[in-house]
Amino acid sequence: MGLKEKVLTKSMFVFHLSSGSCNNCDIELLDCLTPRYDLERFGVVLVGSIRHADALLCTGSANRQCMPRIKKIYEQMPKPGFVIAWGACGSSRGLFKDSYNTTEPLDEIIPVDVYIPGCPPKPEAILAGIKKLIDRINSKSKE
Amino acid sequence: MSHKATIPIGPYHPLQEEPEFYKLVVEGEKVVDVDVRIGYNHRGIEKISESKSFDQSIFIVERICGICSSSHPIACVQAIEDIGDIVVPERALHIRSIIQELERLHSHMLWVGLAGHFLGYNTVFMWGWKYRELICDIMETVTGNRQNYAMHKVGGVRRDIEKEHVPYILTRLDEFLHHLDMIKGSVLDDPVLHVRLKGVGVLTMEDAIGYSALGPTARASGVNIDVRRDHPYAAYDRVKWNVITQKEGDVFAKAVVRILEMYESVSIIRQCLDKMPAGPIDSNPKDIPPGEGIGNAEAPRGEVFHYVRSDGTNSPVRHKVRAPTYMNFPTFRQTVVGETVSDATIILAAIDPCYCCTERMLIVDSEDKEILSAQDLIRLSQEKTLKLKEKMRVK
Numbered sequence A: 001m002g003l004k005e006k007v008l009t010k011s012m013f014v015f016h017l018s019s020g021s022c023n024n025c026d027i028e029l030l031d032c033l034t035p036r037y038d039l040e041r042f043g044v045v046l047v048g049s050i051r052h053a054d055a056l057l058c059t060g061s062a063n064r065q066c067m068p069r070i071k072k073i074y075e076q077m078p079k080p081g082f083v084i085a086w087g088a089c090g091s092s093r094g095l096f097k098d099s100y101n102t103t104e105p106l107d108e109i110i111p112v113d114v115y116i117p118g119c120p121p122k123p124e125a126i127l128a129g130i131k132k133l134i135d136r137i138n139s140k141s142k143e
Numbered sequence B: 001m002s003h004k005a006t007i008p009i010g011p012y013h014p015l016q017e018e019p020e021f022y023k024l025v026v027e028g029e030k031v032v033d034v035d036v037r038i039g040y041n042h043r044g045i046e047k048i049s050e051s052k053s054f055d056q057s058i059f060i061v062e063r064i065c066g067i068c069s070s071s072h073p074i075a076c077v078q079a080i081e082d083i084g085d086i087v088v089p090e091r092a093l094h095i096r097s098i099i100q101e102l103e104r105l106h107s108h109m110l111w112v113g114l115a116g117h118f119l120g121y122n123t124v125f126m127w128g129w130k131y132r133e134l135i136c137d138i139m140e141t142v143t144g145n146r147q148n149y150a151m152h153k154v155g156g157v158r159r160d161i162e163k164e165h166v167p168y169i170l171t172r173l174d175e176f177l178h179h180l181d182m183i184k185g186s187v188l189d190d191p192v193l194h195v196r197l198k199g200v201g202v203l204t205m206e207d208a209i210g211y212s213a214l215g216p217t218a219r220a221s222g223v224n225i226d227v228r229r230d231h232p233y234a235a236y237d238r239v240k241w242n243v244i245t246q247k248e249g250d251v252f253a254k255a256v257v258r259i260l261e262m263y264e265s266v267s268i269i270r271q272c273l274d275k276m277p278a279g280p281i282d283s284n285p286k287d288i289p290p291g292e293g294i295g296n297a298e299a300p301r302g303e304v305f306h307y308v309r310s311d312g313t314n315s316p317v318r319h320k321v322r323a324p325t326y327m328n329f330p331t332f333r334q335t336v337v338g339e340t341v342s343d344a345t346i347i348l349a350a351i352d353p354c355y356c357c358t359e360r361m362l363i364v365d366s367e368d369k370e371i372l373s374a375q376d377l378i379r380l381s382q383e384k385t386l387k388l389k390e391k392m393r394v395k
Helices: A003-008 A024-033 A067-076 A087-092 A094-098 A123-142 B045-050 B054-062 B071-084 B090-118 B122-143 B165-188 B191-197 B205-210 B215-219 B251-275 B324-328 B331-336 B341-350 B374-393
Strands: A013-018 A055-059 A082-086 A114-116 B004-009 B021-027 B030-037 B291-299 B302-310 B316-322
Touching: A003 A123, A013 A024, A013 A067, A024 A055, A024 A087, A024 A123, A024 B122, A055 A067, A055 A087, A082 A087, A082 A123, A087 A094, A087 A114, A094 B045, A114 A123, B021 B341, B030 B331, B030 B341, B045 B054, B045 B316, B054 B071, B054 B316, B071 B090, B071 B291, B071 B302, B071 B316, B090 B122, B090 B165, B090 B251, B090 B341, B122 B165, B165 B251, B191 B251, B205 B215, B205 B331, B215 B251, B215 B302, B215 B324, B251 B341, B302 B324, B331 B341
Parallel strands: A013 A055, A055 A082, A082 A114
Antiparallel strands: B004 B021, B021 B030, B291 B302, B302 B316
16 A cells, blocks of 8 residues: 555545445435534545545445446546445345345445445444544555 | 437436436427436335245335335334234324324425535535434434334334433424524525526426325325325324415425425424323234235325235235335426426426335236246336336326
8 A cells, every 4th residue: 555545544535326225324424424423524525426536435235237337336436446335235235135136245246445334324333434444544554 | 400419317426315317308408308217226125025024024114215214114014904903002103103203304304405405505405404413313312213213013113202202302393493494484585596496397286196196296286185184094183283285386386395394293293292192002913814904104205005915924925015206206207398407406306206215016926937037027127117118208
């Protein structure tokens, strides 16, 4: 890990990808950006295009229709980039494990750096999750 | 001379948090046609529910949609209670009403925020979501969760509203009402919003009836329907409240209906807390007899309908869900054609679409083949989308 990753920790641009979720994680994500939790004070900004993003925040159980698109979006992300699996579905497909429309867990489709469990995770959990990611990048760049 | 251009929107875009794909066909600035492709959120909930027990299936339907995570379970438990003629204690009915109205408050507030964001009023977005936190606080105190409350169960509710919670809920509601007054004033008295929203995306009463629009979308067009009054469930027939309707059918009327409904919700919660009798909260039913039942509830977006069939075992044989956006969505084409591209967003937002709710499966039975493969199910799902499209093309 070099200078590029270290710079990312100062202000991380996040792209939100919902791959067949129940909307709850997505609402809690927007909640994080609003006055009470205000993720932007840590430099985290939600961006509209994956090409501007440093991290891909993926919610939902990765269903059949979304799976090829998740791969495509990950390939479009400028590297170095990080993937955050958000919620029980993003981490392990959660309740929808037995569904005919979910194929494989997110971390088998693309490499995942941080898991934030919960159904849905509380806004405090995403703050902790992003902090963990930043700590991880820092500790790796020291090595 | 006409030159048609196509603007693809989505499926992953910052506009709305859910994935969906739109094709707007435009002529200059004017929208002449719209096409939608869904399926990005399909998780096969009806089928999963049929493999779970009755108690577990309520947790599944709770995760159909994050915003309606009280409406879907309440409709589902009512369908199951309908099968077994299970009597629910009075206190549980009142608690159900309170949870349902709290959900409506947070959902409408969320909508006001998002609508403000789409119009470029980011202050309204921040306000709306900031004051929505008050409702989330009440939810966290009463149910233990900010979202996915897990309150409803067959025969009653899972948690009681303690005596100590009541003053807290009331003070928080007062605080909320104070902010709601401010938002009502700043949104409904804003001259720019009047110009921007009045006469935009008009859904006439005939169209609203023709498309079977539901909830605030229909009520803003003068259709006086509300499940809470027409087919009372929980404790709605024991409290006094009004159904809010508007005649205009434009985006502004939809905003007015939602904002005024929040006042009614606060009033319902206060009356329920006041009238709530002491007693048990759960009738502890033992088993569900064979039979079929229906349950409906007024979600923030309209009527949620659940059908459950039981064969006497402990899991449903068939579970059918119809969510309000399924009925409201086709009205989007009716209202957006002829408007400008810049208005398309707010017209879509005005019906408060929820794709997570909508993406259900319709056909599972087939005469020729007994077992359908996953590919067949996908094909059926695509055919359903096609059918929906055909329906949207024909007036």
